[in-house]
Amino acid sequence: xxxxxxxxxxxxxxxxxADLNYAYFHFLTGHPNYRDRYGDLKWEQLPxxxxxxxxxxxxxxxxxxxxxxxxxRDFCADQSFFRNRPLYPGVIETLKRLNxxxxxxxxxxxxxxxxxxxxxxxxxxxxxxxxxTIECVQHGxxxxxxxxxxxxxxxxxxxxxDPGETxxxxxxxxxxxxxIDSGAHPVxxxxxxxxxxxxxxxxxxxxxxxxxxxxxxxxxxxSQ
Numbered sequence: 001x002x003x004x005x006x007x008x009x010x011x012x013x014x015x016x017x018a019d020l021n022y023a024y025f026h027f028l029t030g031h032p033n034y035r036d037r038y039g040d041l042k043w044e045q046l047p048x049x050x051x052x053x054x055x056x057x058x059x060x061x062x063x064x065x066x067x068x069x070x071x072x073r074d075f076c077a078d079q080s081f082f083r084n085r086p087l088y089p090g091v092i093e094t095l096k097r098l099n100x101x102x103x104x105x106x107x108x109x110x111x112x113x114x115x116x117x118x119x120x121x122x123x124x125x126x127x128x129x130x131x132x133t134i135e136c137v138q139h140g141x142x143x144x145x146x147x148x149x150x151x152x153x154x155x156x157x158x159x160x161x162d163p164g165e166t167x168x169x170x171x172x173x174x175x176x177x178x179x180i181d182s183g184a185h186p187v188x189x190x191x192x193x194x195x196x197x198x199x200x201x202x203x204x205x206x207x208x209x210x211x212x213x214x215x216x217x218x219x220x221x222x223s224q
Contacts (some may be wrong), residue, residue, distance in 0.1 A: 001167075001185045001205075003220035008159075008166040009098065009213075010135075010152065010184070013109035013190040014085065015058055015171035017210065021046060024059055025084040027075050028099055034071070042061050047193050057173035058197045062076065073148035076112050091128050094210045099131045101218055106133045106155065108168060110175075114138050132175075133159070148175055169213055175202055187213060 014020035027048060028038040038049065050059045052113045061075055062068040066095030075081055095105060107125070111117035120187065121134050137151040156163050171189045176197070179186035188206040190198060197204055207213050 001120060003217050005165055006103070006167050006185070006217055006220075008104045008106070008161050010106045010108040010155070010166065010168045011095075012168070012170040012172070012175065012211075013107055015118070015194070016169055016189045017091050017107070018085040018087050018124065019077075019191070020085050021059055022062065023075075023081060023191055024050065026084055027071075027078075031074060031078065031081060033074055034067075037112075039106050042160075052193065052195050054195065055174050057197070058171050058191065059193050072112070076116070082113075082116065083124075087124060088209060089091075090209070090211050092125075094214045095125075095128045095132060098217070099128070103217070104133075104159070104161070105131065106135050106159075107136055108137065108148060108152065108155075108170075110137045111135040112138070148178040149181045152178065156183070169210070173197060173201065176204055177194065189213070 011017055025041070025043060028034050029041050030221065033102060041049065046059055049064065050061060051063050051065070052058060053063055056063070061071040064071055069131055099106060107121055109117060117136050118134060121136070122129060125132055125134070135151065135155060137147045152168065153163065156166070166184040167187045168179035168184050168189045169189055170176065171191050172177065176186040177187060186204045188204050190206050190208055197206070205216065207216065
């Protein structure tokens with residue numbers, strides 16, 4: 001991939017723009033159904049409670065060996081925990097910087113409650129919704145659905161985008177495949193508690209934060 005050819009950016013939200021791990025920690029330690037069990041949980045113990053599946057590459061409530069489905073349902077049902085995922089430092093400033101550089105930007109966030117997630121995104125990203133297009137996609141089967149691929153393809157048509165000029169920035173490994181399958185270029189964010197890419201995807205560019213993605217893109221565009 002030549003970063004200088006990129007014109008469009010789809011941002012995953014959880015683990016990329018917003019700190020989902022923060023939300024998970026406070027959910028486990030504070031929700032009435034789980035605080036007795038995990039009230040003393042330490043931050044660094046999160047991967048012990050929520051094992052990171054190789055196909056996923058990041059923390060996920062559904063990976064809890066006993067209570068995954070129940071936890072996911074309770075998390076989505078309680079807005080005080082569901083919305084408790086602050087933006088990472090510098091996100092708003094970086095999105096503004098990329099807008100000024102001419103990039104079209106979208107969210108591509110998968111969720112089981114599109115209405116609730118869209119409301120959250122419009123609130124937390126309010127300073128940039130004059131140029132950032134909010135897109136959410138309904139989850140299908142965990143890690144095996146084509147929801148994000150299908151939604152990306154719909155967006156290419158809806159917004160008249162060339163997938164060859166588009167990146168999907170995502171922390172989840174299986175969504176790297178979604179980018180590739182849709183015709184776009186994958187970019188990986190390495191939020192805390194992420195596992196390495198498998199060998200067949202080791203060529204994908206990885207960054208620690210959105211500022212790194214912006215530096216990579218803008219350095220390529222200005223060097224031409």
